[in-house]
Amino acid sequence: MQKFTFRAALVLLALFVLTAVFGPYLVEHDPLKGSLRARLEPPLWAGGSAEHLLGTDRLGRDMLARIVSGARISLTVCVVVIAIAGSIGTAIGTLSGYVGGWLDRILMRLVDLALSLPVILLALLIGAVSGPSFGNIVLVISLVLWSQYARMARGETLRVKNEDYVDLARTSGLGHVRIIARHILPNIAPALIVVATLQVGVVIVLEASLSFLGVGVPPPNPSWGSMVADGRSYVVTAWWVSLFPGIAILLVVMAVNIVGDALTDRINPALRGRTA
Amino acid sequence: MSLLSIRNLSVRLGRGAEAPAILEEVSLDVMPGETLGLVGESGSGKSTLGMSVLRLTPPRLADGTSGEILWEGRDILKMRGRELRGLRGGEISMILQDPMASLNPVFSIGAQLTEALRRAGRSDLLKAAEAALAEVRIPSPADRLRAYPHQMSGGMRQRVVSAIGLAQEPRLIICDEPTTALDATIQFQFLDLLRALQEAHGMAMLFVTHDFGVVARICDRVAVMYAGRIVETGPVREIFRNPRHPYTRALLAAVPSTTAAPDRLPVIEGAPPSIGNRPEGCAFHPRCPLAGPDCQRQPPMETLAPRHQAACWRAREEAVA
């Protein structure tokens, strides 16, 4: 792909992470407190004031501050979900591929089950039962995404298991745990990292969708998804309320996908191996 | 009058004379009906040379390709779409190393064979297909038409590939290590078959291999390649009995044989240079027992005897004891 595109995407991603980590300390307004007097003010260039650069929402909360905080929420959800789904998925997939036999069959059926879960429906159900919360959203998204790691980990484990160096480790008398830790995991890691990178975009969209539906991050937390939902009723009049968080989602997901694609290209030749 | 004439073919990774070369100034001729062997190690460029004839090299090498490949006076490198496609599988055919790459796994071999025969303008396709299989010595040909590639052994698949390759009665067949993946006894039978087919159809063969035993068995002439250049070429008997280039001599000496068990094999120190790391002048000189200061200049191909040429300043000297 074009070097420029890749670099631009990388810069965008870096911006996203920096914003998420440091942004909330740098904005002057409180994303959670608004003044009803300042409600639905347009952004600076559309008739607003320098006080609220990107305008305010229906409760008078500063858009810029909320978007910046929303970045932190998105990033946090991403990191937690990928950590949970990634560990569980990798563990199950690696075990499945390494042990094989009936365990493999059972675990893969479990994966099929996870893949057939209707995400939104499930989230709505859980949300209806126990109300929207940070924990619920992490649970639901992890439930859906672990299977991708499991599949990739299993496939890669099968490939690596067939390599001579694993046989040699066994011949040296190494136990299974040591073999998995030293020989299998390091060699399946690159592929899993690629999966994680590509999933960031999915997690952000899922989180936004669930928050939009009201079963994700609970108000008044400024999740980008719920911000888009908030602006639903004023799309024509106060377009900035939905548009800016929407653009934020678009840019971050696009950047993640571009970087993920580039990583896949780089990792795959290494995976497929050598020139003859 | 040569059938195929390659003149100063260079294939580089990129434009300009400074780009790393896979092939450099390669010239050779293939006469009608003869079998020319292309022998070399990794990085010699032999496979690229074989693939270049029909322009089957990766598209990114197209820019860096210069020289001429003349087929009956027409330059293949300048041919356009239809003419080139007509040549491929038509007057010039190829047999590659991996038959599973040449055969479509989802079609029966009968289907693939009849398609090739149809393109050759044959009628009575089923009968022709059966006859083609019989010619390549596949037992029970009528039954085999319904078989799929994965149901056959490697040796059988190569025979099918040969039958397909012969469908249009080519004048030249280019073989790129077709037996490297086959067992020894199967390789023997396949080489035998190739020779028989060649005698029956009168086609020429360009045979790329790394195995001198194969060359000795089926080639009339051989060209030895090193680091993208041809270093020696001549009739097979002449080259084996009287190799003039130090690399050819060293290579022939390094092959173990069943008839003698020396204590050690004579070795060439070091390894063949990779693309882009070629030494100045003669690419072999860092490893050559006869190297001298003049070897910093690329020696030209010198004719030593009728049709025996070598590119070495010391070609006329006697071998080092």
Added chain:
Amino acid sequence: MSAILSTHALGRTFRTRGGPLHALSDVSIECQPHHSLGVVGESGCGKTTLNRLILMLDTPTEGEVRFKGKPLPALSAAERRAYRRAVQPVFQNPFSSLNPRLRVRRIIREPLAANTEMSRAQIDARVDEVLEAVGLIPRDADRFPAEFSGGQRQRIAIARALASKPELMLLDEPVSSQDISIRAQILNVLKELRDEYGLATLFVSHDLATVRFMCDEVVVIYLGRIVEHGPADLICTAPRHPYTQALLAATLPADPDAPAVAIPPEGEIPSPLSPPKGCAYHTRCPFKRDICKTTRPIAQPAEGGGMIACHMVHQGGW
């Protein structure tokens, strides 16, 4: 028993969807100290299975493998570690035998750390020692496999095998994927190491010429059974079994004036899933008799040393 490693009527049958697959049957070999045994065969002969059984990567369904006379399953934990030190493999594919994520030092250290009591310092010293023995330099220990060529990787694999001070090296086609000039270098290195350290070798290959160069004795396997066994020079120049003769004929010499092959090899290698009845080679044998189709020949001592399993030879056919 003086043999370091021996197999006794070793057999391995796999249960597959297509029926039982007899990968190896009734294979008995002996690896004497300082001695070099070659195992020759083509696809489907069972060489890979034999290696795996010897390396304890698989368990036999019949017969047994013995280490200095003791069957492998009967080895104590300490004896098993001694076995792992004593028998070291080098595999065919140098790109698959080294973990790309580990540095060379870690790779060579692993078997030592697992099976010896050597200290870290001792292991590091050994790593340097073996790298030099195979023609590399100690600094190479800090690099990754990807930085080396195929020939160099094979040397690293050999260094790893040497590190445990083995008594026997199991060489599984160590040079067939290499260029001619590299092949010669590695074969020489192997021979030098063998002479210097007094190693025994079990050299598995499909090439009679390489086996002639490396080995004193040769065993020829076809479809999981030994068909002939004898001194290397005899087997590689005047074999008695028709299959070995076919294999020899197919070993093309680099000599255009070599005498024409009297009896060229014929036929396809049968699938191990459905081996022919009687003598497994009879479907391809130019000398077959009626008895060959029904009765499997038993190995019997042959002239010139070794054994041969062939009705025609037994019946004085020559």
